[in-house]
Amino acid sequence: MNHVVIVGMRADQAVAAAAFLDGPGVATVDGSGHPVCPADVSADTVANADALLVNLDVPADVVRTALYHARGKVMLDPTPSYGDHPDQIAAWVDVLAPFVHVLVPDPPTVGVLSRTAPGTTVDELFSQARDLAERLRVSVIVPMGASGALMAAQGARPRLVPAPPVRVVDTAGADDCFRGVLAVLLAEKVPLPEAVDTAVRAAAWSATAPGPRGALPTRDQVSSLSTTS
Ligand SMILES: Nc1ncnc2c1ncn2[C@@H]1O[C@H](COP(=O)(O)OP(=O)(O)OP(=O)(O)O)[C@@H](O)[C@H]1O
Numbered sequence: 001m002n003h004v005v006i007v008g009m010r011a012d013q014a015v016a017a018a019a020f021l022d023g024p025g026v027a028t029v030d031g032s033g034h035p036v037c038p039a040d041v042s043a044d045t046v047a048n049a050d051a052l053l054v055n056l057d058v059p060a061d062v063v064r065t066a067l068y069h070a071r072g073k074v075m076l077d078p079t080p081s082y083g084d085h086p087d088q089i090a091a092w093v094d095v096l097a098p099f100v101h102v103l104v105p106d107p108p109t110v111g112v113l114s115r116t117a118p119g120t121t122v123d124e125l126f127s128q129a130r131d132l133a134e135r136l137r138v139s140v141i142v143p144m145g146a147s148g149a150l151m152a153a154q155g156a157r158p159r160l161v162p163a164p165p166v167r168v169v170d171t172a173g174a175d176d177c178f179r180g181v182l183a184v185l186l187a188e189k190v191p192l193p194e195a196v197d198t199a200v201r202a203a204a205w206s207a208t209a210p211g212p213r214g215a216l217p218t219r220d221q222v223s224s225l226s227t228t229s
């Protein structure tokens with residue numbers, strides 16, 4: 001059993017992870033309808049997780065408590081919450097980075113973490129992601145819609161992992177599917193390039209039906225997409 005623990009308010013990440021697993025193995029830390037606080041972080045549950053996915057949409061002490069107990073692979077979605085100051089987020093992620101293996105920012109957040117003005121070209125995005133990977137000693141994975149995902153690992157040339165062509169109906173929630181499925185695969189110790197490729201395919205599939213939970217695929221469905229595209 002691979003246990004994935006997801007900290008944050010993006011319930012769709014956990015739903016996508018569970019759909020991909022097609023069974024149990026995903027736990028969430030979201031306060032269960034109440035404002036989430038450090039006491040909601042079960043040290044045992046986090047310590048026994050093979051992967052921990054942390055979002056910055058919860059209080060800082062919740063993030064800190066979760067990372068303190070983590071022993072498996074740690075993914076951090078550093079997307080700022082509404083009202084967060086960009087400089088504060090960049091400084092906060094610098095502090096958290098030693099406890100993180102894989103950073104999964106969206107493209108605007110790559111700029112925030114790089115402390116640059118918004119509006120970067122794709123070339124600049126590549127170079128910023130590579131610089132973040134080197135400086136913070138993490139792998140940086142950036143979902144990029146129909147283009148797939150950018151992958152920048154330490155000591156490697158950044159590259160684009162392409163998305164398969166699909167009939168897109170609604171991309172809302174594809175970002176959550178991408179991160180949820182990636183967390184499952186990291187829990188299973190799938191090498192990062194293969195994990196990103198599978199998560200990109202899963203997220204593309206999820207965009208083929210309406211609604212933020214779209215067409216959340218099982219593992220078998222993602223595999224069938226791999227052989228037919
Ligand atoms: N048009 C698309 N075609 C194929 N795959 C897509 C498409 N849009 C999103 N995806 C998949 O979803 C993943 C996450 O996408 P991303 O977060 O960039 O979504 P988006 O296009 O910004 O949509 P939204 O902002 O509505 O959530 C991508 O890495 C890709 O795998």
Ligand SMILES: Cc1ncc(CO)c(N)n1
Binds near residue numbers: 171172173212
């Ligand atoms: C309703 C809604 N909007 C956006 C997202 C994120 O794409 C989501 N998961 N759910």
